[in-house]
Amino acid sequence: MTRYNAGATEAKWQxxxxxxxxxxxxxxxxxxxxxxxxxxxxxxxxIHMGHVRNYTQGDVVARYKRARGxxxxxxxxxxxxxxxxxxxxxxxxxxxxxxxxxxxxxxxNQLKSIGFSFDWSxxxxxxxxxxYGKEQAMFIDFMEAGLVYRKESWVNWDPVDNTVLAxxxxxxxxxxxxxxxxxxxxxxxWFLKITDVAEDLDKELDNLPRWPDKVRVMQKNWIGxxxxxxxxxxxxxxxxxxxxxxxxxxxIFGASFIAIAADxxxxxxxxxxxxxxxxxxxxxxxxxxxxxxxxxxxKKGFKLDLHVQHPFRSDCKLPVYVANFVxxxxxxxxxFGCPAHDQRxxxxxxxxxxxxxxxxxxxxxxxxxxxxxxxxxxDPGTLGNxxxxxxxSVEKAKAKIVELAEAGGFGEATINYRLRDWGVSRQRYWGxxxxxxxxxxxxxxxxxxxxxxxxxxxxxxxxxxGNPLDHHPTWKHVKCPTCTKPAVRETDTFDTFIDSSWYxxxxxxxxxxxxxxxxxxxxxxPVDQYVGGIEHAILxxxxxxxxxxxxxxxxxxxxxxxxxxxxxxxxxxxxxxxxEKGEWVLPENVEKKEDGSYISRITGERIKPxxxxxxxxxxxxxxxxxxxxxxxxxxxxxWFMLSDSPPERDLEWTEEGVEGAWRFTQRLWRTVTTMIDxxxxxxxxxxxxxxxxxxxxxxxxxxxASIGKDIENFHFNASVAQIYKxxxxxxxxxxxxxxxxxxxxxxxxxxxxxLTSPMMPHLAEEMWTMIGGQGLVSDAxxxxxxxDLMQQSSVTIALQVQxxxxxxxxxxKDTDKEKLEELALASxxxxxxxxxxxxxxxxxxxxxxxxxxx
RNA sequence: GCGCUCGUGGUGAAAUAGGUAAACACAGCAGACUUAAAAUCUGCCGCCCCCUGGGGCUUGCCGGUUCAAUUCCGGCCGAGCGCACCA
Numbered sequence: 045m046t047r048y049n050a051g052a053t054e055a056k057w058q059x060x061x062x063x064x065x066x067x068x069x070x071x072x073x074x075x076x077x078x079x080x081x082x083x084x085x086x087x088x089x090x091i092h093m094g095h096v097r098n099y100t101q102g103d104v105v106a107r108y109k110r111a112r113g114x115x116x117x118x119x120x121x122x123x124x125x126x127x128x129x130x131x132x133x134x135x136x137x138x139x140x141x142x143x144x145x146x147x148x149x150x151x152x153n154q155l156k157s158i159g160f161s162f163d164w165s166x167x168x169x170x171x172x173x174x175x176y177g178k179e180q181a182m183f184i185d186f187m188e189a190g191l192v193y194r195k196e197s198w199v200n201w202d203p204v205d206n207t208v209l210a211x212x213x214x215x216x217x218x219x220x221x222x223x224x225x226x227x228x229x230x231x232x233x234w235f236l237k238i239t240d241v242a243e244d245l246d247k248e249l250d251n252l253p254r255w256p257d258k259v260r261v262m263q264k265n266w267i268g269x270x271x272x273x274x275x276x277x278x279x280x281x282x283x284x285x286x287x288x289x290x291x292x293x294x295x296i297f298g299a300s301f302i303a304i305a306a307d308x309x310x311x312x313x314x315x316x317x318x319x320x321x322x323x324x325x326x327x328x329x330x331x332x333x334x335x336x337x338x339x340x341x342x343k344k345g346f347k348l349d350l351h352v353q354h355p356f357r358s359d360c361k362l363p364v365y366v367a368n369f370v371x372x373x374x375x376x377x378x379x380f381g382c383p384a385h386d387q388r389x390x391x392x393x394x395x396x397x398x399x400x401x402x403x404x405x406x407x408x409x410x411x412x413x414x415x416x417x418x419x420x421x422x423d424p425g426t427l428g429n430x431x432x433x434x435x436x437s438v439e440k441a442k443a444k445i446v447e448l449a450e451a452g453g454f455g456e457a458t459i460n461y462r463l464r465d466w467g468v469s470r471q472r473y474w475g476x477x478x479x480x481x482x483x484x485x486x487x488x489x490x491x492x493x494x495x496x497x498x499x500x501x502x503x504x505x506x507x508x509x510g511n512p513l514d515h516h517p518t519w520k521h522v523k524c525p526t527c528t529k530p531a532v533r534e535t536d537t538f539d540t541f542i543d544s545s546w547y548x549x550x551x552x553x554x555x556x557x558x559x560x561x562x563x564x565x566x567x568x569x570p571v572d573q574y575v576g577g578i579e580h581a582i583l584x585x586x587x588x589x590x591x592x593x594x595x596x597x598x599x600x601x602x603x604x605x606x607x608x609x610x611x612x613x614x615x616x617x618x619x620x621x622x623x624e625k626g627e628w629v630l631p632e633n634v635e636k637k638e639d640g641s642y643i644s645r646i647t648g649e650r651i652k653p654x655x656x657x658x659x660x661x662x663x664x665x666x667x668x669x670x671x672x673x674x675x676x677x678x679x680x681x682x683w684f685m686l687s688d689s690p691p692e693r694d695l696e697w698t699e700e701g702v703e704g705a706w707r708f709t710q711r712l713w714r715t716v717t718t719m720i721d722x723x724x725x726x727x728x729x730x731x732x733x734x735x736x737x738x739x740x741x742x743x744x745x746x747x748x749a750s751i752g753k754d755i756e757n758f759h760f761n762a763s764v765a766q767i768y769k770x771x772x773x774x775x776x777x778x779x780x781x782x783x784x785x786x787x788x789x790x791x792x793x794x795x796x797x798x799l800t801s802p803m804m805p806h807l808a809e810e811m812w813t814m815i816g817g818q819g820l821v822s823d824a825x826x827x828x829x830x831x832d833l834m835q836q837s838s839v840t841i842a843l844q845v846q847x848x849x850x851x852x853x854x855x856x857k858d859t860d861k862e863k864l865e866e867l868a869l870a871s872x873x874x875x876x877x878x879x880x881x882x883x884x885x886x887x888x889x890x891x892x893x894x895x896x897x898x
Numbered sequence: 899g900c901g902c903u904c905g906u907g908g909u910g911a912a913a914u915a916g917g918u919a920a921a922c923a924c925a926g927c928a929g930a931c932u933u934a935a936a937a938u939c940u941g942c943c944g945c946c947c948c949c950u951g952g953g954g955c956u957u958g959c960c961g962g963u964u965c966a967a968u969u970c971c972g973g974c975c976g977a978g979c980g981c982a983c984c985a
Contacts, residue, residue: 303985381985581980688923690911767922
């Protein structure tokens with residue numbers, strides 16, 4: 045017998061799929077549509093195991109849905125703009141475009157070698173002017189719809205690279221590339237009004253039942269809806285007014301100070317005549333944005349020569365501080381401090397010796413004697429020391445304050461969100477140019493659509509720090525589209541998250557002249573099943589939800605939610621290895637000896653194994669997919685990715701595991717080639733089946749049912765286990781040569797090929813040919829599970845005494861309760877456990893269990 | 899600090915809807931085949947007792963609901979993730 049040759053076989057079928065355009069789809073309205081999408085990769089150079097896992101999972105769903113008769117869209121593309129290409133340009137003197145397209149080319153070949161059912165005719169690269177030009181057009185439409193504005197704002201500024209950094213590119217307050225201390229800088233930036241739809245983004249999370257709870261919770265927290273009120277305080281010394289946001293207006297009688305942000309307009313105003321305050325504000329700005337810095341920072345304030353009148357206590361004047369812990373970006377940039385019930389306010393009050401008045405009194409405490417020490421009181425209670433609020437519940441007191449403030453015209457109930465508008469300007473070359481022109485006379489003018497796309501110039505240099513577009517001698521100089529006088533282009537480019545916020549919709553109509561072809565988009569959207577990493581839980585998934593709403597608003601599509609179903613897969617992990625010098629060693633250079641110790645294949649020195657963590661270049665615990673595919677073939681790699689670990693959990697990549705998958709690939713091939721009896725395809729279903737044939741048919745049909753269900757529920761490891769069980773039974777089947785046995789065996793073999801085809805498509809095609817299957821297995825229908833064949837004539841009943849298993853009983857299916865009870869009591873083992881005790885109760889669940897209670 | 903998720907054999911794990919815990923696989927052990935190895939095949943494989951056969955215990959710990967709990971409820975312990983000066 046021949047061994048299965050994965051390399052040659054896989055190449056053969058990949059070629060056939062490509063030639064037949066097997067996975068290219070169009071809008072076929074005779075079938076239900078199904079859109080399966082995996083998060084497209086950044087073309088970093090090579091595919092890694094995380095990609096293989098992600099795309100294998102999506103591919104199983106796509107191929108399964110095809111077999112179930114759906115018109116399946118399963119596209120792939122490239123999130124091709126971004127900083128790494130510019131880094132490569134600076135380090136290796138290679139043009140970002142060249143670097144990117146070479147990477148795309150290489151990775152595309154890698155993906156093709158894994159046999160994914162992608163419709164490559166719809167391939168998109170976001171760095172293609174065909175793509176980003178449409179993005180520019182859409183941005184101009186967004187602007188006309190009032191979804192875009194330009195504003196000066198504080199950003200993370202890297203003083204070495206001379207560029208804005210996204211929050212995630214700031215690590216411990218330092219630029220991830222330069223290592224320079226990040227500064228806060230005020231810059232003119234373009235913003236998208238995501239906060240306009242904050243309420244809807246929050247509310248609609250409840251209507252996404254096929255999203256993981258975890259992701260929905262994370263988005264809810266990120267949006268950060270809170271219900272509170274604004275209160276305006278009047279100054280004593282002058283006509284200044286300070287508006288604060290609070291969610292604890294019930295504690296207004298416990299207020300002992302007002303704190304405002306360093307960037308608050310009043311702070312700025314007072315700093316003009318006060319050098320000490322100016323220095324204090326500078327200090328606050330230097331504090332940086334890292335969490336660690338904030339954690340350690342002491343609560344500090346600068347007292348202004350300013351007091352405000354308490355709105356309900358004529359005798360009370362509250363001092364106003366500029367404080368380093370108040371954020372200008374949240375609420376109104378001003379708060380009132382109630383030290384008794386807020387730890388941060390309490391720390392501040394103790395430092396500056398301010399009043400601490402408890403106003404929410406725990407049950408059983410006397411308001412006059414209740415004291416707050418070093419820990420602020422956050423226990424529930426009723427109002428005290430609060431004049432007309434005394435005795436009220438917290439909720440009632442809040443309502444009362446809102447009512448009085450609204451009547452008095454100094455405050456109102458409001459809803460606040462943590463979510464901020466999305467700053468999309470980046471001072472970088474390798475991104476989509478923002479299509480705007482600045483004219484001295486006409487102001488900001490959008491590039492006329494006829495002039496789109498605004499393409500990136502090729503002749504750029506990276507020898508100076510900063511944005512090459514800005515340095516370019518001619519690119520930015522243009523005539524004003526309105527008055528034709530000399531004007532300049534915007535040299536900032538879009539945040540690359542914009543590119544990934546609509547690519548899923550563009551896949552529906554990748555060659556359309558407009559950003560989206562509404563008819564095609566409405567046919568394919570929303571994505572029925574999206575698969576990707578949890579690391580995109582907020583940014584990408586939230587931006588995409590916003591973008592889809594914006595696209596709907598300008599009439600490009602009908603849906604506002606882009607992803608109907610979301611699945612977040614776990615990471616691929618590997619053991620780490622350290623040599624005697626403490627340096628990381630690649631797994632391929634480590635050999636495990638018989639005694640369980642590890643040595644280096646290169647130097648022979650002892651290697652210390654470490655815990656298994658996500659595969660990463662820095663820890664060198666990576667396994668190259670190409671090497672695995674060369675050795676074992678793509679099907680084995682796919683199979684291993686799907687076995688054992690549930691797809692949402694982390695997967696531990698092990699040599700033993702891959703070899704186990706490899707052995708199964710060979711075993712299945714051997715089983716099918718030895719067991720198959722092609723002539724059976726021609727015989728009709730016989731009337732009579734032997735006992736073993738009936739058993740095999742039962743397993744065949746219950747496998748069809750359970751594997752389908754497991755795939756739909758993303759329980760791929762469970763479907764793999766069932767295939768193992770099924771394959772073992774087929775291999776063990778000894779046909780007696782009767783038509784019944786031959787038929788049952790043929791049916792089982794044919795079914796296992798179809799059931800395995802979403803996971804190991806190349807092997808399945810080859811086996812399909814072997815049994816004389818019609819056409820491609822990739823085009824074949826999923827087998828049908830016959831309900832009547834899934835039934836078994838007998839069942840095993842568990843016999844329990846006091847809820848503990850004592851015996852089992854094989855009986856005909858659907859044996860009635862009385863008979864089961866009688867049989868249970870007839871068991872010697874059961875009688876032993878009952879002894880001479882009285883039976884109090886017998887619970888009988890037909891086909892399941894008999895429990896005797898004594 | 900707040901929020902979420904998860905704790906099952908040596909390991910990855912399975913267990914419709916509360917109904918025989920450990921399916922399937924990895925590792926291990928024993929055997930067959932072989933000059934030998936690889937490959938392949940067969941058997942065993944949660945823990946503790948008596949030694950055919952059986953008995954006791956077992957899903958992080960404690961408690962509750964139930965005839966019956968890995969599953970539902972409460973508390974605790976542990977691990978991981980997310981957010982975090984959010985007023």
